[in-house]
Amino acid sequence: MAQWKPLEKMRYVAHDVPRTDGPAKVTGAAKYTADIVLPGMLYGMILRSPHAHAYVKNIDLSGAEKHPAVKAVLDMNKYTVRYYGDEVAAVAATSPELAEEALDLIKVQYELLPFVVTEEAAMAPGAPRIAEEGNVSWERAGDKAKVEQILAGSSHVVEADIRCQVQVHACLESHGAVAQWEGDKLKIWISTQGVHGCREDFATYFEIDQDKVEVICDYMGGGFGSKFPVGVEGQVAARLAKIAGLPVKLMLSRKEECLAVGNRPSANMKLKMGGDSQGKITALWQESNGTGGISGNAGFPMPYIFAVPEGAYYKKHAHVRINAGTERPFRAPGHPMSAFGTDIIVDMLAEKAGIDPLRFRLLNDPDQSRQKQYKIGAERIGWETRWNKVPGSGSTGKKRGVGIGAGRWGGGGARSTKVQVEIFPEGKVVVSTGTQDLGTGIRTLVHQVAADILGIPMSYVTPQIGRTIYPFSTGSGGSITTGSVTPAVNNACNTALTRLFEKVAPALGVDAGDLACEDGVIYAIADRSKSLKWKEATALLQGEVLNITDGWVEGLSSSGVAGCQFAEVEVDTETGRIKPLKYVAVQDFGLAVNTLTSRSQINGAIVMGISWCLSEDRTMDPKTGTMVNPNLESYKLSGPMEIPEIEVIIDHMPERGVIGLGEPPQVPVAGALANAVYNATGVRITRMPMTADVVLQALAKKGGA
Template sequence: LDTGNRPSAFAHIRAGVSAEGKLTAFDGQSWGTGGAGAGSNFPLPYLYQFPNRKRVHTDVYINAGQQRAMRAPGHPQGCFLTEILMDELADRVKIDPVEFRIRNAPPIAPNAQWIKYFQEGARRFGWEKRHPTGDPTPGPIKTGMGVSAHLWGGAGRGSTAHVDINPDGSVVVKCGTQDLGTGTRTIVTIVAAETLGVPMNAITTEIGDTQYPFSGGSGGSTTAASVSPAIRVTCTDALDQLFAKVAPTVGVQADDLVAEGGRIRGATDASKSLAWKDACKLLGTEPISVDGKWQDGLSGAGTSSVQFSEVTVDIETGIVRIKRILAMQDCGLIVDRLTAESQVYGGVIAAINFALYEDRLLDRVTGQMVNPNMEFYLLAGMSDVPQIDVVLNNMPERGVIGIGEPPTVSTASAIANAVRNATGATIRSLPLHPHKVLAAIEQQRAGGTD
């Protein structure tokens, strides 16, 4: 397709694990292509702690369209290769897959909450009802559960902003960022309104114009972490100037004033106050105009997440149906829960598509895509999207961290591991089309693979 594609990833992996369920070694040989002259660039091994590791990687260049920065570049590939391995190793040492991951996850830290999420997620999801690999229930419909984890950066910096507080009480916030449907306009408005203590409808947010103060592009889940601090700092500076104008009238020192509920009042004596609009009238004909920029301390970096999935597999047709998905995710300070949850929903649904449906087919000679249409390039329909439960961990002490990309990373791995739990067959490639599922089941019946 004209918009490019996610790079491919292929690997031969050998791994060691002790009888106590601790990873000991990783030896991987990997290949991947980003098309004509572009690398594949995926991390391997992913997330878990292998004390001894070796990887030899080869980029393969082909006469096909170049890769693009699809959501969470490189991470779904590295996650899938590692997480399939983790389930196989867990079975080898006869340890529950969640417990096995807990034993090998990085220590708990603000940006490393996997152990907590494995434990809480298992409880919420009903993991104790999971059966060992291979559903023994009679009949063609088999049920299975899977789990997977991921990480992401999400840091941002460098944005600038401009705020005008006008004598009529209106507020205009300008920033050269953009909203691609992720809710940037909403969080700009929320941060400004909360800082100034006025309702959101009092804020006019102007973004998406190169004439506005500089902000970065939308990528790497950096926008929220870059923009929110800039808006907060600039609004705070503007509010301090308004306090200086109001202080003589209300008889309170400027540094003892607060703005909330559409009023400016004394922090220790609430009776000394002015309505926001009355306070702004004191500006006369001169609005307050302030330029500001991102400052350290209001945003953070590093997110962690765990996802669980439950599926049914028809072992006669190879069709996989997802019953439900649970996503445990953090993103630092949650500015707007609705849009943050929406990002998780979108990421999970995108991953469902490349886990079960999407498949770019190329002509082996010309490199041209042979299914560039909505008839043969498959996407999930409404009935294919399962129940998705999102649990966000609000961590205000960490500041704002982006959430646009991480939720799409581990969904496919959790689904594939659930299919393995249902059928007893390991499927080591995506998408999980019926013919692949049936082939894996037949291979398992014939003796499986090492």
């Protein structure tokens, strides 16, 4: 099995390395999909249903077709629209404004149907059936009677009603594409998490060979799971371009982003947990529901983190369809909800059992990494002095408290990943692979790893990613990009170096196997006086470009990570404002290839988790069936004032190889915050978002009780 070069031999890996593409991004030199402008390019736009549920009785495109600026019109051939924002038709015109004007000329006759936009309404007896399959599909596990019996026999039992709201991805860059046909060949710039997946999607959709499709995503502004498939918007861009015979750009608006390109499902759970006199968890009882919009899919893994004895878990979960845009994967799908519910119920059980929640976790969490991490994090947050033994016992007015959350994730690597290394006679090295950088920093990681494995400065290396003309790489999901790409880069660079050594060995009068390269110097291991500078060595290629492609190898990556977070908050009990003051995040992800971008990932995940917990709320209006806040004014993302001091502790385990980090630090954020709010106020808030009204209401209820 392959092994990483010893860390002490590497100049870049496991160090803070600024992003390779940072200057291009901040100066605007980096071209995103929205920046692409082609000669004769048209602008595509989609007509969407203003109704939550309706039959399309008739659609008259003639007005748009007659518009002089319109070059293509598409009927989506929908018989039924099933949510506010569902696609109905599309046009391509010579400017965005004229495209919008043309959409107004399409006349659609709808026959309105009853709709439901909340889980409660969808599950109510006599609710209108909004899908052939029915509104609800059930998922069950365990024996209810048996679990209730265990609970009845437990020393301590706690109960909680947990509500996690739907969260939209809110990628800074919207979904969209620029499509260009040359004969039967499609070239498409698209904001995507998988250029090769998109190539396959387009080829399948248009029934053409994959080699006829070229997909480009040099830069992108976030996906978080919502940008795997080409989507309706990608298909529409390509179809319009085909009809018009001209390139078409179709980028979605912020409103469309909120309605139609995915979200994190809700999770509403009633939980009961039992504990024995020693503080060990005896049973977990769960009745829950969640909605993933019209597709219904809304699962989350339970039991989570903590050991529940065999046969002591009961679940009845409803996947609920409502008339709203369908879910898509979102940064650690399911896990943040599992963690939120679990972190709260465990905190409650600890209190009931009279055990400090930190010690309760040490008692019940079987994971050895987290056992260590809890202690590190507790020390850094100052648990012993900052945790209020009596919740809410701090000073009056603004109250402070601390809380803990925990998470896990998988990761891994795709064996199918390939990397091409080209060594040019002038010494330049180009490393290419068809992965894509969602903003996580993989371009920089490719750059670092290549330089370190070859033993040359990063300035000699140019990383190339984001295009299907480069060797196959997998989609960026499940936090597997680093585990897929960096082992392949490592292996391909090793292979290339061996080949280069074979070329230069005769000149040094040694065997190729006796050579090494360090700091840009190739030398004989046994006799360092026999050496060549990198560029002297590559000059020996004599006009030939050394070009090899190699793939992923085992031994350089693994999967399975653990993390925990500690939050300190301040709650203004008069206004209901929760202010996160500090987060300590302890996270394991094996070998940290770039400690700087790793900290960035964790910082970003904490900001995103706080945003979900404190302010984001997709507000559906049951009367009209619409989302009333499809914008970044009233769909409230955290801003600079919500961001606390964040201390990241990388639980470095280089011996495990690389493991992805994109998702795991998102998981424990909200649970830690909820527990800190309880510790500060003595009032348990179990529903998100914890906006001022929710907090004030909870405080008032407590005060009146």
